[in-house]
Amino acid sequence: MDRRVFLAAGGASILTGCASTLAPPRRATTSPAIVPLKFDAGRLMKITVCLRPFRPNGPRLEVERFGARTVVHNYGHGGSGWSLSWGCAAEAAELAVSDGHREFAVIGAGVIGMTTALRLVETGAKVTVYAAQFPAETRSARATGVWSPSSRIGLLDSAAPEFADRWEQWARTSWASHLQALGTSGDPVEFLTQYNVAGGRAPRVPETHRFLHLDRRLADLTPDWGDTPLAERPFPQRFSRSGPTLVFNVSEYFDRLVRLFLLRGGRMVRRNFPDRAAVLALDEPVVVNCMGYGAKTIWGDADMLPVRGQIGWLLPQPEARYALWHDKVQAVSRRDGVIVQYLGPNDDWGYGNEREEIDPAETEQALATLRSLQAQQE
Ligand SMILES: Cc1cc2nc3c(=O)[nH]c(=O)nc-3n(C[C@H](O)[C@H](O)[C@H](O)COP(=O)(O)OP(=O)(O)OC[C@H]3O[C@@H](n4cnc5c(N)ncnc54)[C@H](O)[C@@H]3O)c2cc1C
Numbered sequence: 001m002d003r004r005v006f007l008a009a010g011g012a013s014i015l016t017g018c019a020s021t022l023a024p025p026r027r028a029t030t031s032p033a034i035v036p037l038k039f040d041a042g043r044l045m046k047i048t049v050c051l052r053p054f055r056p057n058g059p060r061l062e063v064e065r066f067g068a069r070t071v072v073h074n075y076g077h078g079g080s081g082w083s084l085s086w087g088c089a090a091e092a093a094e095l096a097v098s099d100g101h102r103e104f105a106v107i108g109a110g111v112i113g114m115t116t117a118l119r120l121v122e123t124g125a126k127v128t129v130y131a132a133q134f135p136a137e138t139r140s141a142r143a144t145g146v147w148s149p150s151s152r153i154g155l156l157d158s159a160a161p162e163f164a165d166r167w168e169q170w171a172r173t174s175w176a177s178h179l180q181a182l183g184t185s186g187d188p189v190e191f192l193t194q195y196n197v198a199g200g201r202a203p204r205v206p207e208t209h210r211f212l213h214l215d216r217r218l219a220d221l222t223p224d225w226g227d228t229p230l231a232e233r234p235f236p237q238r239f240s241r242s243g244p245t246l247v248f249n250v251s252e253y254f255d256r257l258v259r260l261f262l263l264r265g266g267r268m269v270r271r272n273f274p275d276r277a278a279v280l281a282l283d284e285p286v287v288v289n290c291m292g293y294g295a296k297t298i299w300g301d302a303d304m305l306p307v308r309g310q311i312g313w314l315l316p317q318p319e320a321r322y323a324l325w326h327d328k329v330q331a332v333s334r335r336d337g338v339i340v341q342y343l344g345p346n347d348d349w350g351y352g353n354e355r356e357e358i359d360p361a362e363t364e365q366a367l368a369t370l371r372s373l374q375a376q377q378e
Contacts, residue, residue, distance in 0.1 A: 034234050035320040037331060037338055039370045043314040045337060047358045050142035051306035052350070053293040054078040056158035058167070058212075060301070061088055063095050069280050072096045072288045074112055075295040076304060079151030082111050082143055082248050086177035087170030089115035096286050097123055105130055105282045108290035109268065110140035114257040116290055121266045128284065129261070132272040132294075135254040139292055142311060144341060145253075145334055146323070147246035149174070149218065152307050152347060156210040168217050175221050178246060181256065187335060188253035191223075193322045194245040195234050197373065200327025205345035222246075234324065235377050245323055251336040273298060308350035312363035314338040326373050329366045342366040 055076035064071045074092040077084055093116060096104055102125045106117040109131035121127040135141060149171040154163060181189040225243030233240055262268070273279045276298055279287060289295060296304040316337050323332040331340045342362050343349060 034232075034322060035317075036234075036374060037317060037320050037322075037324065037333060037370070038314065039331070039340065039367045039374070041364060041367055043338075044363070044367075045313045045315060047310060047312050047360060047363050048142040049308060049310045049356045049358055050139045051293050051308055051354065051356065052079045052152050053081075053139075053295070054152050054305045054307045054351075055301070055303050056155040056305070057303065058154035058159050058163050059084075059088060060295075061091055061095075066280055068285065070096075070099060070101075070286045071279075072286065073295070073299070074116055074288060074290050075108075075292055076301070077112060077292075078153045079307065079309070080149050080153045081140060081292070082145060082250070082253075083147050083149040083151075083178075084153075084167075084170045084174050085111045085115040086119075087173035088112065089119045090173055091170070092116045092288055092290075093119035093123065096120060096288055097125065099286070101286045102126060103284050104128070104286050104288060105284035106288045106290055107131065107273065107279060108138075108292060108294070109134050110138040110290065110292050111143075111254075111257075112140075112292065113288075113290035114254070114261060116288055117266055118257060118261050118264070120288070121261055121264045126265075127261075128267040128269055130269050130271045130273070130282070132270070134268065134270065135258060136251070141250055141254065143248075143250060144309075144311065144330065144332060144339060145248040145250045146332060147175075147178070147222070147248075150212060150214040152211060153214070154212045156212055159212060164212070164214055164217065167212075167214055171218055172221065175218070178248075181253070184256070186249070186252040186255065188249055188256045190247055190249065191244040192247050192333070193242055194332075195228060195240045195242045195322065195324050197235055197324060197326040198239040199373075200369070202328040202345060205348075207346040207348050209348055209351060211347045234322075235373060237377060238373075247323070247332060247334060249335040276300075305352055306350075306354045308353040308355060309341065310359060310362055312340045312366060314340065324370065327369050329369045331370060340366050340370065342369075 053076050059076040060073045072095045104127045106113050106129045117129045178189050223244045228240045228242040321333050328343050
């Protein structure tokens with residue numbers, strides 16, 4: 001058995017107990033307390049690119065009237081759509097039912113569309129989801145899948161003064177709903193330990209865009225982090241901070257949303273809307289617009305910007321379930337794969353970049369950074 005695997009499986013205490021009879025380790029710093037993640041490029045299953053639907057003034061969640069037709073907009077959640085989904089879904093559903101209608105069209109089957117549709121169908125209404133792409137094909141399926149409620153959610157100078165309070169309400173409602181999925185079949189949501197490992201060569205570069213960073217408002221919600229005790233450090237030579245992080249196993253989470261929606265009588269129809277007139281021609285009196293970045297052209301939203309992000313997917317490693325952050329690279333060992341992402345020098349990374357072609361060099365570099373961290377321990 002690999003020495004590190006042995007230690008992770010409980011061998012450390014045996015070694016400690018027999019210290020006088022065993023040879024000391026070659027170097028005290030070569031004994032990570034956890035099973036190493038494997039960052040060989042040969043384990044890559046795929047590379048995906050996603051565009052965050054970013055609006056400098058925050059998500060658009062409001063009613064617009066087109067004659068007798070009501071449109072409830074719920075789009076533009078930047079890098080926080082998974083995290084904020086339930087809070088926004090609850091508010092959108094409330095706006096949609098406020099005129100007393102009982103029949104709704106939800107456009108979009110990403111995380112925003114599916115959570116909104118589920119909240120609506122739970123009121124006993126007749127709900128149809130129309131979408132060009134079904135959940136596994138959407139941009140939402142290409143997300144990192146971690147609790148990140150204020151990631152690229154807006155700009156300080158553009159958001160309305162009351163935005164932070166509204167955001168906090170969405171985040172708190174969402175957090176409570178995510179926790180309800182903990183321990184359910186397939187583990188759509190779970191806590192993993194994340195290690196933020198110090199060091200690295202990437203320089204600190206100040207952001208040119210003044211992003212809203214609101215997480216401190218939720219400090220009471222999330223479990224505490226602390227300095228990782230030396231014996232538990234993944235890389236003993238390097239200082240790290242660690243703590244529990246909420247992870248969304250996106251494939252299973254989507255499965256759960258679709259299952260619940262259909263079980264409660266919802267319908268899903270594949271349809272591509274070429275323009276706004278085609279949406280407004282639907283029979284349902286209320287349309288909920290959850291088109292993500294697709295809303296930019298269909299609803300002529302000039303404020304919407306893409307923020308590109310790319311993820312490399314390595315084979316799942318069920319024996320090593322944790323997350324790492326080091327030198328601007330993040331790795332999360334989810335149930336549907338180990339995902340690795342270069343996060344850039346700051347949140348400007350990918351801003352305004354609409355290129356959806358993959359850049360293999362970016363992923364290779366991210367993997368090389370993590371391999372080099374591991375190599376320094378050997
Ligand atoms: C690299 C990356 C990592 C991320 N990581 C996280 C994370 O860890 N945590 C987090 O909370 N958020 C994360 N996000 C952000 C999150 O992915 C988005 O905010 C979220 O996916 C937006 O969901 P959505 O449902 O609005 O859009 P989408 O998933 O894009 O869904 C849009 C839906 O609308 C449909 N549609 C669009 N146009 C039309 C049309 N004309 N006709 C018919 N249907 C149409 C599409 O087919 C699709 O079904 C990340 C984003 C990126 C890019």
